Amino acid sequence: MFLNDIEITSVAPCIVVPNRIRFRARFSDDITAVLPYLNAVIKNAVYNHEGKVLSMTKDERLITLYPQEVTVAKALSEDDAHETSAWIKELINKTYVDRENTEPIYEKRSRPTPLVIYGWLPQKTGCRRCGEQTCLAFAAQMVNGGKKLEECPVIWEPGNEDLLESLKEMVSVLV
Ligand code: SF4
The missing domain is CATH 3.30.310.10 (TATA-Binding Protein)
Structure with missing residues (x-):
């Protein structure tokens, strides 16, 4: 084992x-x-x-x-x-x-979809502190290059560190 x-x-x-x-x-x-x-x-x-x-x-x-x-x-x-x-x-x-x-894969995978990013966002519907109506709309904007992770203040709050780390990895392939 x-x-x-x-x-x-x-x-x-x-x-x-x-x-x-x-x-x-x-x-x-x-x-x-x-x-x-x-x-x-x-x-x-x-x-x-x-x-x-x-x-x-x-x-x-x-x-x-x-x-x-x-x-x-x-x-x-x-x-x-x-x-x-x-x-x-x-x-x-x-x-x-x-x-x-199995053939190991060392590079990052393809671009995440809005739904994948959405799953890792705080999902505080109605918060709108990013300027979007919903977290899903924010995720779609991120994929299109219209928004950056820094524009969701909630994900940077204490307690969200693990989600933030994963999101940073995910969106790093978008730039
Ligand atoms: S600020 Fe963050 S938590 Fe609030 S709606 Fe936007 S993406 Fe969702």
Whole structure:
């Protein structure tokens, strides 16, 4: 087994969606070597090889993998946090086992769609502090080059750091 254990180290209320949680979990082993293979097998992955960070979604859950830990937003509950952690561990180990049949991808993936960006935004409909009616409209403007991440003040507020890091990676391919 490549990754022996994954341990949840913190749980907090989700800032994006009420009644959901966010959590952080530590890996027992460094997964850096598997990240390019995960980038190849996960269809919605956004990967920065130099920064060693890979973002993806599982249903509505927002998952960001680093060499030694993972952060997840929009998890359903603490039980779901444990199930999602087990799923991530299995995904990493399966990808490692299958690596000889997989062509690793080291560069970033294609441009994110407005819907993908929207999933990682604060989704405070009606806030409009960016000048747009909705977060989805803001995401569409970002893809078209009409808005920049800096123009959503909410995502820069404390507590949104994990979402912000993933969004920065995502939108870096838009410039
Ligand atoms: S400022 Fe941010 S949270 Fe508010 S509507 Fe715009 S994108 Fe959404």
